[in-house]
Amino acid sequence: MHLFRLALVSLLSTAALGQASTMQPVLxxxxxxxxxxxxxxxxxxxxxxxxxxxxxxxxxxxxxxxxxMEAQPLVLPGVKVADGSTHDVMVLPSMANIVRGVDATTGAGIWSTTLGTPIQGGAAIDAHLINDKWGVLSTGVIDPDAKLAYMVAWISPDGTPQRGVHSIFSLNVATGAIVGAPVSLAGLRNGTQGYNDTMRKQRSSLVMTTVGGRKMVFFAYGTVSETGKAAAGAVVAYDVAMKKVTAFLPLSQGLGGGIWMGGQGLAADSAGALYGVTGNGSFNGVNDFGESIFKVVYTPGATASLKVVTWFSPYSDAGRVGLDPAASGPAAPMTDKLAGVSAPSEEVAMPVGGGMKPSLVGTRTVISRDVNTGRVVPLVYPANATDPAWSDEDLGSGGCTLIQSYGKLLCGGKDGLGYVVNTASMGNTMPADFRNAKANCLKLATPPVWMTASPGPVDPCPQDTTTLNFMPYGKTRHLHxxxxxxxxxxxxxxxxxxxxxxxxxxxxxxxxxxxxxxxxxxxxxxxxxxxxxxxxxxxxxxxxxxxxxxxxxxxxxxxxxxxxxxxxxxxxxxxxxxxxxxxxxxxxxxxxxxxxxxxxxxxxxxxFxxxxxxxxxxxxxxxxxxxxxxxxxx
Incomplete structure (x- = not known):
């Protein structure tokens, strides 16, 4: 870990001289x-x-x-930096685990801090070899009172993902200095699931809120291999005063339930309750919450805890491949799939002989009409409605937005459907509810809508969820x-x-x-x-x-x-x-x-x-x- 100062050059542009700052905090x-x-x-x-x-x-x-960088830039206005001057400081963490503090108006460097050795990009974690390194992947959070920026970095002593561990860092926004020792996630365990059980991918952003008088940082993670063994997502609670992880909640004791949400963080209401959505995974409504919208409550104290208090699930992974929808998951584990590989987006594009079934062969087209515009819409269906290449429709591909004044949460996923739940009670779906899809959908605040593209009068809440496995105009409409x-x-x-x-x-x-x-x-x-x-x-x-x-x-x-x-x-x-x-x-x-x-x-x-x-x-x-x-x- 290394900290060095950068020269302050071009601190103010000529146009900005003598003008009051109009920068607003982005925390x-x-x-x-x-x-x-x-x-x-x-x-x-x-x-x-x-x-x-x-x-x-x-x-x-x-x-x-x-x-x-993959993180969204954060801004804290009016910060007195090391030389005594005042700046609107923008915090920019790179995937190389190098964090820069710059003047938000001019971009001039103020400080730079290195958190540790990042993971080197490679096929083991990135199927398309897009990313150079893997370090700070998620967007952090700034505490404006303490002027501290919190972030999670993936660090490896030799740059390999196998030896990589995520740690929580706090940085002084004025100087870039690391405040206190980093807090590692290594060793976290709850039931059958532990952080160390497989390689994790911490893409979901951080959120800061106060619960019971305790200022807390919460975040979630998924896994590098989304459908592999121990591929469970989890929520982590970090007490900023105690500088320690106080609670750890896997969203599945079975398979999956990863939380990535296109990089979005958990939403939080004024009472500190947390809201999010999971991707593929097993579901039992007790401790397995794959394909679920959820509300989690943190209870501070000597035995601090995180608990799912209410949830909704529109379908099961088993139902999406034509099996008993009340089953916890498919009869056999799905093919191991790296995070970032999407089906059908990836699998249908595979050529003959490419190693996977070319599921565009034998597709059928049904002509429909967009209910919003009246335009003709061709819907492309697979030859086999239960083809797994068409059923990997993660509910948790996009983040949720909380409309607290309405008591509503809106989430959407790869089907392009929008689901609105009541935040006080989401209906608490159980596996047996999947055998009566219409009754289950009545748990929603309002019926689901085709939010990203209208396929025409297609039932968004069908009993047979394989009927959702189609593409308007032959293209995906996933929401990220x-x-x-x-x-x-x-x-x-x-x-x-x-x-x-x-x-x-x-x-x-x-x-x-x-x-x-x-x-x-x-x-x-x-x-x-x-x-x-x-x-x-x-x-x-x-x-x-x-x-x-x-x-x-x-x-x-x-x-x-x-x-x-x-x-x-x-x-x-x-x-x-x-x-x-x-x-x-x-x-x-x-x-x-x-x-x-x-x-x-x-x-x-x-x-993202x-x-x-x-x-x-x-x-x-x-x-x-x-x-x-x-x-x-x-």
């Missing part, structure tokens, strides 16, 4: 513990973006890794971004989502949780992938506004041109008016304000990265080892 992923994706900004307006346009101001280097919420002064709660190979959709949400389609963009994610099954991972969006004042709500979205999961691809940054839509002959559409494509502004798309907005600047980490900074053109 956690998506801007707040509700994971709303909304950022307070007093500089950017619809009129300014339309009149002036956007330019790339600079690119801030991220140290030690060819791809840069967390839905963005915006309280419109004219429409009320508005939700924005963007799935794979799909347009960006706008929905309204009533206090009951009922969702109504509003409009969609004309722009499509992975537009360059013209063949089935398309590309990953869809759009990632964030919203800026000045407390919802008229003319200030702007939706910022980063879209890939190609398949960003399997290869490096160029990205496209677009600004939309979040309040006003256009009405054309083919329906309602998001009003585009600015498009990087129109200005030939290119960047390397960062797979939404924009961050603060002080009139838009920050977007790229896969070229830096953070692109955009702002109003002069």
């Amino acid at each position: 956690t992923r998506s801007g707040d513990n509700q994971r709303s994706g909304s950022f307070l900004d007093s500089v950017l307006t619809v009129a300014k973006v339309q009149a002036q346009g956007i330019r790339r101001v600079t690119t801030i280097p991220v140290s030690g890794d060819a791809r840069g 971004m967390t839905p963005v919420q915006y309280m419109s002064p004219t429409r009320g709660m508005t939700i924005f989502v963007g799935g794979e190979n799909s347009t960006i959709h706008a929905w309204s949400m009533a206090p009951s949780g009922a969702m109504t389609y509003l409009a969609e963009s004309r722009e499509v994610a992975s537009i360059a992938n013209t063949q089935s099954p398309g590309g990953m991972p869809g759009s990632f969006c964030a919203l800026s506004s000045n407390h919802g004042a008229a003319g200030t709500a702007i939706l910022w979205c980063s879209l890939p041109y190609g398949n960003a999961n399997a290869q490096l691809t160029t990205g496209r940054l677009i600004a939309y008016d979040a309040e006003n839509f256009t009405t054309d002959s083919d329906g309602k559409h998001l009003l585009k304000l600015w498009d990087s494509q129109d200005w030939n502004l290119q960047y390397s798309f960062n797979k 990265m939404p924009p961050t907005i603060s002080g009139g600047q838009i920050y977007l980490p790229n896969y070229n080892g830096g953070v692109d900074v955009y702002g109003l053109a002069p």
